[in-house]
Amino acid sequence: MELTEAVPRIGAGRKNRKVNVGHTERNASLMGGAALAITGIKALAGRRLLPGLAMMVAGGMFLYRGKTGYCGLYEAMGVDTSGPAPGGVLIETFVTINRTPQQVYEFWRNLENLPSFMRHLESVKVTGENTSLWKARGPAGVPVEWDAEMVADYPGQLILWHSIGEAALPNEGTVEFREAPGDRGTEVKVSIRYYPPGGAPGKAAAKLTHAVTGAQIEEDLKRLKQILETGETATAERTNNHERP
Amino acid sequence: MKAVVWHGKHNVQVDRVPDPQILNPRDAIIRVTLSGICGSDLHLYNGIVPTMKEGDILGHEFMGVVVELGSGVTNFSKGDRVVVPFPISCGDCWYCKQGLWSLCDNSNPNSFMLEKLYGDTGAGIFGYSHLYGGYAGGQAEYVRVPYADVGLHKVPEELSDEQVLFLTDIFPTGYQAAENCSIRDGDTVAVWGCGPVGLLAMKSAQHLGATNVIGIDRFPERLEMAKRHCDAEVINYEEQDVAEVLHHMTGGRGPDACIDAVGTEAHGSGMEAAYDMVKQTLRLESDRPIALRQLIRACRKGGTVSIPGVYSGFVDKMPMGAVFAKGLTLRAGQTHVHRYLDPLLKLIAQGAIDTSFIITHRMALEEAPAGYRLFNEKKDGCIKIVLNPRLASGASA
Numbered sequence: 001m002e003l004t005e006a007v008p009r010i011g012a013g014r015k016n017r018k019v020n021v022g023h024t025e026r027n028a029s030l031m032g033g034a035a036l037a038i039t040g041i042k043a044l045a046g047r048r049l050l051p052g053l054a055m056m057v058a059g060g061m062f063l064y065r066g067k068t069g070y071c072g073l074y075e076a077m078g079v080d081t082s083g084p085a086p087g088g089v090l091i092e093t094f095v096t097i098n099r100t101p102q103q104v105y106e107f108w109r110n111l112e113n114l115p116s117f118m119r120h121l122e123s124v125k126v127t128g129e130n131t132s133l134w135k136a137r138g139p140a141g142v143p144v145e146w147d148a149e150m151v152a153d154y155p156g157q158l159i160l161w162h163s164i165g166e167a168a169l170p171n172e173g174t175v176e177f178r179e180a181p182g183d184r185g186t187e188v189k190v191s192i193r194y195y196p197p198g199g200a201p202g203k204a205a206a207k208l209t210h211a212v213t214g215a216q217i218e219e220d221l222k223r224l225k226q227i228l229e230t231g232e233t234a235t236a237e238r239t240n241n242h243e244r245p
Numbered sequence: 246m247k248a249v250v251w252h253g254k255h256n257v258q259v260d261r262v263p264d265p266q267i268l269n270p271r272d273a274i275i276r277v278t279l280s281g282i283c284g285s286d287l288h289l290y291n292g293i294v295p296t297m298k299e300g301d302i303l304g305h306e307f308m309g310v311v312v313e314l315g316s317g318v319t320n321f322s323k324g325d326r327v328v329v330p331f332p333i334s335c336g337d338c339w340y341c342k343q344g345l346w347s348l349c350d351n352s353n354p355n356s357f358m359l360e361k362l363y364g365d366t367g368a369g370i371f372g373y374s375h376l377y378g379g380y381a382g383g384q385a386e387y388v389r390v391p392y393a394d395v396g397l398h399k400v401p402e403e404l405s406d407e408q409v410l411f412l413t414d415i416f417p418t419g420y421q422a423a424e425n426c427s428i429r430d431g432d433t434v435a436v437w438g439c440g441p442v443g444l445l446a447m448k449s450a451q452h453l454g455a456t457n458v459i460g461i462d463r464f465p466e467r468l469e470m471a472k473r474h475c476d477a478e479v480i481n482y483e484e485q486d487v488a489e490v491l492h493h494m495t496g497g498r499g500p501d502a503c504i505d506a507v508g509t510e511a512h513g514s515g516m517e518a519a520y521d522m523v524k525q526t527l528r529l530e531s532d533r534p535i536a537l538r539q540l541i542r543a544c545r546k547g548g549t550v551s552i553p554g555v556y557s558g559f560v561d562k563m564p565m566g567a568v569f570a571k572g573l574t575l576r577a578g579q580t581h582v583h584r585y586l587d588p589l590l591k592l593i594a595q596g597a598i599d600t601s602f603i604i605t606h607r608m609a610l611e612e613a614p615a616g617y618r619l620f621n622e623k624k625d626g627c628i629k630i631v632l633n634p635r636l637a638s639g640a641s642a
Contacts, residue, residue: 096339098337098338098339098342098350184339185339215357218357219357222351222356225338225350225351226335226351229335229337229338229350229351230271230335230336230337230338230351230392231270231271231317232269232270232271232317233269234335234351234352234353234354234369234378234391235268235269235354235391236354236355236369236378236379236380236381237268238262238263238265238266238381238389239263239264239265239266239268240266240268
């Protein structure tokens with residue numbers, strides 16, 4: 001089946017991915033940065049060389065952060081205070097797997113395989129031709145469940161799904177499989193967008209969203225790669241007693 | 246079982262720990278018969294490599310006998326006598342398939358740490374910090390070997406443990422360092438550091454056709470070994486100006502290739518060495534590239550700088566101008582041990598290269614703490630220590 005541009009692509013919405021500092025914080029950064037830089041210059045004028053330079057550097061960093069909304073330190077620490085974009089929270093991750101697109105697709109298409117590499121999932125059960133029941137590990141062992149529907153299925157190329165009905169954590173996702181150049185296997189791109197619920201009933205689901213981060217999905221994809229390439233997941237544990245759940 | 250356990254900087258002890266178990270289908274358990282202390286273990290001992298945790302089992306140069314196999318390992322049997330490459334490699338990812346075994350994509354469960362530091366991960370390594378996976382090492386009675394179907398290599402009965410042990414790391418490491426020099430007839434190869442890797446790099450360079458080999462160190466016993474066993478000319482950097490002597494020895498051209506078998510804890514003399522020592526101590530610089538700077542300045546135009554010595558972070562004052570102006574080629578990296586096992590085992594079996602000459606101390610596993618101290622302080626002419634779990638304490642030679 002030919003993949004056309006009409007297929008909705010998750011992730012096209014949020015363009016400025018470099019913003020990871022929230023609004024209030026950006027304004028504070030601008031003001032504080034300017035103040036620091038000026039104090040630094042004053043210190044320099046007063047021949048206090050090192051503190052003056054340090055303040056100017058730090059001030060410059062805050063000014064840049066306030067102006068652009070991007071903080072290198074935050075990125076290095078994996079912190080993002082810019083909050084959810086209007087269209088929910090988007091997570092995009094990539095991995096290259098040394099198998100053909102068809103092989104990777106087939107493993108993924110059998111949705112019941114997903115919990116073998118996605119740590120936050122307890123089980124996925126196929127309930128109909130295009131529907132499935134997803135069960136995630138919630139906080140304090142309380143499971144969070146939702147039904148999902150596959151809305152596009154292009155063998156060897158793309159799978160698109162979204163939650164249906166009264167989902168505790170409304171979400172949608174795509175996984176794309178592209179042949180990498182020169183026998184390098186398959187480039188897998190996963191995009192997941194979820195809509196954090198408000199209010200008390202959504203509390204468990206909201207907590208769950210802390211478990212679904214870019215870093216975690218990236219680890220999931222590494223496990224998928226390990227399973228498909230080596231037939232097992234890597235562990236440095238010494239004995240079964242220490243094995244993680 | 247007994248194992249050599251890291252408890253902190255300058256503190257290793259022999260502890261009783263639980264025996265390892267088969268956890269994955271491709272695992273094997275090896276009863277260790279001989280295990281080396283590597284120069285790079287001293288970086289752990291000296292607290293230079295981050296992410297070590299109290300309780301970590303050390304050792305990545307070991308061999309032994311297969312005692313247990315996972316259901317997925319069909320090409321080995323219990324009782325097989327094997328050497329184990331120090332990088333843990335899956336054999337299935339694109340890198341392993343390209344022969345770049347030490348860059349394996351799959352074997353490091355803590356790959357996110359290296360990705361944060363370096364932009365991508367390398368293979369897991371036995372007993373070499375949590376950056377490299379947090380795997381238990383082989384300075385122990387038993388060790389679990391993942392991906393055993395590609396991570397074990399049988400050795401013939403007629404060769405002794407001491408003859409084949411160094412296939413696990415330092416022989417391939419010295420050999421790869423020499424191979425990276427693209428040696429041609431007439432070449433002079435200078436090797437900084439006459440420790441085990443440096444010595445085996447000299448042997449390998451000669452085997453690969455180098456006309457002259459020069460060894461640089463400060464310890465007389467190491468320089469003596471380079472002279473006697475590797476047919477090298479030697480320079481004691483504490484007594485002579487290395488750059489000047491090399492200049493004279495090569496008709497003013499400089500060595501065609503220079504090998505840094507020193508790495509991150511280089512010693513030197515004078516202001517430059519003091520500068521790096523202070524910066525490394527204050528954690529303003531993670532590595533001391535004293536030898537590396539010298540290599541780059543000494544190397545002839547268009548020559549190769551080959552770096553088997555371990556670096557883990559950032560270095561200061563790299564003479565990048567010299568790299569550029571002289572058109573140098575820099576080659577570095579962990580050793581792709583798996584790819585050298587067959588060819589180098591052949592060289593040992595034929596008697597073309599003997600690597601056991603570097604062993605200066607044979608100790609029981611229990612004596613490891615004393616061994617680490619001795620090796621770190623370079624006392625008693627210590628060049629290479631091998632630990633034998635079956636040897637009774639006090640019976641060492």
